[in-house]
Amino acid sequence: MTASASPVAQKAIEAAKRGRSPLADTFRQFRKNRVAMLSTVFLILLVLVAVFTDTFVFTLFTGEKPEPLLAPYHYSEANFIYVNAPPMTRTDDGQLYLLGTDYLGRDILSRTLYGTRISLAVAFVAATVSLIIGLIYGLISGYSRPAIDNLMMRTVDFLYGFPIIIFIILMQVYFKSLSRRGEGGLADVLINIDKAMGGMFFLFIAIGMLNWLGMARIARGQTLSYKQKEFVEAARSVGATNLRIMGKHLLPNILGPCIVAETLAIPGYIFLEAFLSFIGLGVNPPTPSWGLMISEAYPALRTYPHQLFVPAIALTLTTLAFNFMGDGLRDAFDPRLRGEG
Amino acid sequence: MTQYIIRRIFWAIPVLFMVILVTFVMARALPGGPFDFAGDRSLPESVRKNLARKYNLDDPLAVQFAKYMADVLRGDLGPSFRSRSQTVNDILAQSFPISFQLGILSIILGLLIGIPAGVVAAINHNGFLDYFSSFIAILGVSIPNIVLGPFLIWLVGLKLGWLPVARWGADYTEFYFGIIPPLTSVDFWTHAILPTITIGTGLSAGIARLTRASLLQVIREDYIRTARAKGLPSWAVIFIHALKNALIPVVTILGPMFAAVVTGSFVVEQIFGLPGMGRHFVQSVTNRDYPVVLGASLVYAVLLVLANLFVDIAYAFLDPRIRYD
Numbered sequence: 001m002t003a004s005a006s007p008v009a010q011k012a013i014e015a016a017k018r019g020r021s022p023l024a025d026t027f028r029q030f031r032k033n034r035v036a037m038l039s040t041v042f043l044i045l046l047v048l049v050a051v052f053t054d055t056f057v058f059t060l061f062t063g064e065k066p067e068p069l070l071a072p073y074h075y076s077e078a079n080f081i082y083v084n085a086p087p088m089t090r091t092d093d094g095q096l097y098l099l100g101t102d103y104l105g106r107d108i109l110s111r112t113l114y115g116t117r118i119s120l121a122v123a124f125v126a127a128t129v130s131l132i133i134g135l136i137y138g139l140i141s142g143y144s145r146p147a148i149d150n151l152m153m154r155t156v157d158f159l160y161g162f163p164i165i166i167f168i169i170l171m172q173v174y175f176k177s178l179s180r181r182g183e184g185g186l187a188d189v190l191i192n193i194d195k196a197m198g199g200m201f202f203l204f205i206a207i208g209m210l211n212w213l214g215m216a217r218i219a220r221g222q223t224l225s226y227k228q229k230e231f232v233e234a235a236r237s238v239g240a241t242n243l244r245i246m247g248k249h250l251l252p253n254i255l256g257p258c259i260v261a262e263t264l265a266i267p268g269y270i271f272l273e274a275f276l277s278f279i280g281l282g283v284n285p286p287t288p289s290w291g292l293m294i295s296e297a298y299p300a301l302r303t304y305p306h307q308l309f310v311p312a313i314a315l316t317l318t319t320l321a322f323n324f325m326g327d328g329l330r331d332a333f334d335p336r337l338r339g340e341g
Numbered sequence: 342m343t344q345y346i347i348r349r350i351f352w353a354i355p356v357l358f359m360v361i362l363v364t365f366v367m368a369r370a371l372p373g374g375p376f377d378f379a380g381d382r383s384l385p386e387s388v389r390k391n392l393a394r395k396y397n398l399d400d401p402l403a404v405q406f407a408k409y410m411a412d413v414l415r416g417d418l419g420p421s422f423r424s425r426s427q428t429v430n431d432i433l434a435q436s437f438p439i440s441f442q443l444g445i446l447s448i449i450l451g452l453l454i455g456i457p458a459g460v461v462a463a464i465n466h467n468g469f470l471d472y473f474s475s476f477i478a479i480l481g482v483s484i485p486n487i488v489l490g491p492f493l494i495w496l497v498g499l500k501l502g503w504l505p506v507a508r509w510g511a512d513y514t515e516f517y518f519g520i521i522p523p524l525t526s527v528d529f530w531t532h533a534i535l536p537t538i539t540i541g542t543g544l545s546a547g548i549a550r551l552t553r554a555s556l557l558q559v560i561r562e563d564y565i566r567t568a569r570a571k572g573l574p575s576w577a578v579i580f581i582h583a584l585k586n587a588l589i590p591v592v593t594i595l596g597p598m599f600a601a602v603v604t605g606s607f608v609v610e611q612i613f614g615l616p617g618m619g620r621h622f623v624q625s626v627t628n629r630d631y632p633v634v635l636g637a638s639l640v641y642a643v644l645l646v647l648a649n650l651f652v653d654i655a656y657a658f659l660d661p662r663i664r665y666d
Binding site: 160163167169170171173177178267270274275294305309319323 | 484499
């Protein structure tokens with residue numbers, strides 16, 4: 001019985017013997033990894049900060065302007081008297097700039113807190129887009145006849161020869177100049193969405209659309225390793241359709257490794273956003289992104305290094321947390337993989 | 342094997358063609374043209390027309406593309422619209438070697454740190470040194486270049502004042518064969534250290550993880566047990582028998598890694614003010630300098646293709662069990 005069960009089912013059986021569900025088993029494994037747990041807690045806090053930086057969630061449906069909540073000030077509120085103020089500056093009228101102000105007199109702490117939104121949004125949206133495209137593509141490719149599989153994978157190989165970063169840059173320049181001129185029709189709708197999101201929307205498209213290749217390869221490899229197994233044979237013999245086999249039997253088995261791989265790819269997306277904002281092709285100022293803040297603080301590095309260090313530390317801690325969490329997830333999902341890579 | 346390589350090289354031709362085509366279309370789709378200057382510097386309509394005629398910009402796109410392809414096949418990447426005195430070939434000949442040298446130096450640094458760290462971690466599997474070096478490795482891959490670069494500039498360049506913080510220490514007139522830097526020049530090394538560390542740290546972390554994983558797999562093999570059984574000291578088992586095989590995956594990722602470093606060095610070139618390809622590329626996109634955009638993309642694509650080819654050939658040479666027919 002166990003021999004013909006799928007790995008997910010097998011895990012469930014083993015876990016049931018010990019009186020626990022498979023998910024709880026994985027979670028137990030994960031919880032033992034203290035660094036990974038700490039990282040997860042940090043990321044959860046970060047999500048909370050991103051959500052409650054201002055009253056955005058409460059005013060979403062009332063149409064009021066969001067007020068700063070966790071952040072002391074709005075990210076674009078400039079105090080021209082206190083420009084480039086050092087940390088712990090208290091103004092004459094009693095305002096406190098805990099981490100100082102930038103070259104326009106904007107509170108650095110507030111901008112950094114608002115900046116979590118951009119990085120996390122890029123992380124989750126780009127990861128989801130690339131996971132979905134990659135999973136579907138890899139699943140179909142791996143499950144199809146060798147001729148189709150070959151064609152689909154050669155296409156991926158083909159795209160691998162493309163300097164992706166160049167296309168991301170070209171796309172961003174295109175989107176940017178598009179939103180500056182306005183086009184009319186559908187383009188205008190997209191431009192307005194992008195403007196409302198401070199330039200994030202096009203960033204998602206550019207990053208997510210071009211990063212699914214690796215995921216497609218992993219998903220296909222996983223599918224190939226399972227599709228000859230008995231449990232697939234069994235499903236087919238009772239008349240399950242291809243769609244059902246792919247969705248119900250293969251997908252749950254390949255999902256774990258794919259999610260783990262995607263988690264480990266997230267720091268790359270965050271780097272990419274920071275990098276694009278750094279060269280002026282990311283979000284639109286004054287939307288605060290850590291990459292943009294670093295690039296704005298960079299010219300004054302000699303005189304006001306703290307302006308650069310605050311967003312830099314935030315950026316590093318976030319990518320660090322994603323890496324540790326991804327590592328922990330990989331170990332928990334499949335202990336056999338521990339220490340391989 | 343030879344046949345395989347030839348087949349792979351032919352396979353690269355459609356890839357390169359598509360890269361040129363897509364870049365061409367995308368570059369032309371960008372709103373605005375190379376001669377749209379704003380304000381006082383704006384050109385009279387007649388001058389713009391003449392310039393467009395001179396650079397074939399008034400032809401239909403398909404004709405422009407055909408003309409461009411014909412030039413490329415002859416090895417001529419065209420004129421630069423912005424710097425009239427230079428052709429794209431000139432610009433690339435000056436800037437590519439800098440990106441290339443930076444890439445090679447970073448990879449060497451990555452190997453010098455990464456391999457020993459990976460070996461130490463594998464030997465002490467699940468020991469303190471293993472966890473410690475894995476921890477450092479994750480730290481290494483987590484620090485973005487746009488953080489590490491400015492931090493090094495601030496600490497080493499500005500606070501301690503030990504090293505220069507900008508520019509490359511040699512220019513193309515000093516390169517041997519147009520690509521090898523003057524290795525005896527102190528100026529070259531002092532300028533190269535910080536950017537090399539910036540890129541190399543992340544690489545060394547990746548190499549360390551890969552070396553460790555691969556070595557852990559290899560030391561479970563039968564021939565390692567044989568080597569131990571015949572009484573070899575453990576350093577000899579690790580360094581002579583195991584490492585040789587464990588490094589196969591490391592060698593094979595060097596190709597793509599190099600391509601990724603060179604094509605991804607935009608940030609570091611920007612931070613350190615290096616006149617490499619990345620900076621030229623970003624500038625040329627902003628300036629709508631189509632020939633430079635296309636030329637740089639082509640160089641990047643050729644690099645990627647060569648890197649992927651390198652992987653397969655390296656595998657075949659290093660692991661005789663793999664045969665390509």
